[in-house]
Amino acid sequence: MTGRWDGVDVHFGEEGGRLTYGSYLRLGQLLDQQRLESDPPAHDELLFITIHQVYELWFKQVLHEMTASRDAMLSGELWLAQHLLRRVHTIERTLTQQVDILETMTPQDFGEFRHRLSPASGFQSVQFREIEFLSGAKDPSFVKRFRGLSEAEKIRIQQRLDEPTLWDAFLVVLEKAGFATASDDDLYKALQTVAGDRAQYGAVWELAEALLQHDELAAAWRARHVVMVERMIGTKPGTGGSSGAGYLRSRLDLRYYPHLWHLRTAL
Numbered sequence: 001m002t003g004r005w006d007g008v009d010v011h012f013g014e015e016g017g018r019l020t021y022g023s024y025l026r027l028g029q030l031l032d033q034q035r036l037e038s039d040p041p042a043h044d045e046l047l048f049i050t051i052h053q054v055y056e057l058w059f060k061q062v063l064h065e066m067t068a069s070r071d072a073m074l075s076g077e078l079w080l081a082q083h084l085l086r087r088v089h090t091i092e093r094t095l096t097q098q099v100d101i102l103e104t105m106t107p108q109d110f111g112e113f114r115h116r117l118s119p120a121s122g123f124q125s126v127q128f129r130e131i132e133f134l135s136g137a138k139d140p141s142f143v144k145r146f147r148g149l150s151e152a153e154k155i156r157i158q159q160r161l162d163e164p165t166l167w168d169a170f171l172v173v174l175e176k177a178g179f180a181t182a183s184d185d186d187l188y189k190a191l192q193t194v195a196g197d198r199a200q201y202g203a204v205w206e207l208a209e210a211l212l213q214h215d216e217l218a219a220a221w222r223a224r225h226v227v228m229v230e231r232m233i234g235t236k237p238g239t240g241g242s243s244g245a246g247y248l249r250s251r252l253d254l255r256y257y258p259h260l261w262h263l264r265t266a267l
């Protein structure tokens, strides 16, 4: 296609000759990654795969932003740290809303291919566990429970166990602002002072709020996921070998930043 722009002929989509929409976004590879297990194909299995792949793409983005936010805290760039966390919040809201799409699938239609999925389950999502670890909830017992990880995945998850979390980085922020954080008492004193003097500690307060928001949104996803599970499979055990909804309910009280929640009672 040819057009005119400021008197210059432009051949739309041909600038540079090589890069195209599809080649830039690797659509050939991306759109060839949805392979059904069911045979004959169950109609809803494409939706199930697509939803999970979209989740994993957003998990990758969330890890990218959380890592940069953690590093920004460590180097004292507080505005950037909260800015990136706000982007994470927006993605997290989208991830919870996506449950609506999957819930257009009925239990009967899920039942057409569910038996093919065992022993796979969301339990084995490495990026999901990386997000938990980087947030602050490091639980090495999950690493042992993974099966069939690639070498690259093993290295990645171990690295997440070894590196500082968002919470570690926030403690560094408090220390650089002049607070002691060694004991719980020190920490609550610091958080109270920040909360009570936002004129002076506005950037630190905003960061604490952004962390709490991340925690709340993760809890909202867990709550939404378990209700979806009850709707889909009732109290059946999970394909991943857990009790199913019972196991998922046992994780609902998980909080990344219990100190920030505890503080609310004192505000």
Ligand code: HEM
Pocket (backbone or CB within 6 Å): 051, 052, 055, 056, 102, 110, 120, 121, 122, 123, 124, 125, 128, 225, 228, 229, 232, 233, 237, 238, 239, 240, 241, 242, 243, 244, 245, 247, 248, 251
């Ligand atoms: C029909 C829809 C779904 C059902 C019935 C379902 C069911 C379950 C069950 C029963 C478990 C416990 C592990 C086991 O299988 O024994 C589980 C864990 C999990 N699922 Fe799903 N799930 C669904 C959709 C999703 C989606 C869309 C995601 C997004 C990635 C997801 C991510 C996870 C994660 C990360 C875990 C591990 C949670 C943890 O250990 O705290 N699930 N799911």
Ligand SMILES: N[C@@H](CC(=O)c1ccccc1NC=O)C(=O)O
Pocket (backbone or CB within 6 Å): 052, 114, 117, 120, 121, 122, 123, 233, 237, 238, 239, 240
């Ligand atoms: N665990 C689910 C199956 C399931 O949802 C699933 C299976 C394979 C890969 C990802 C899954 N998603 C979340 O667990 C079930 O027990 O029905």
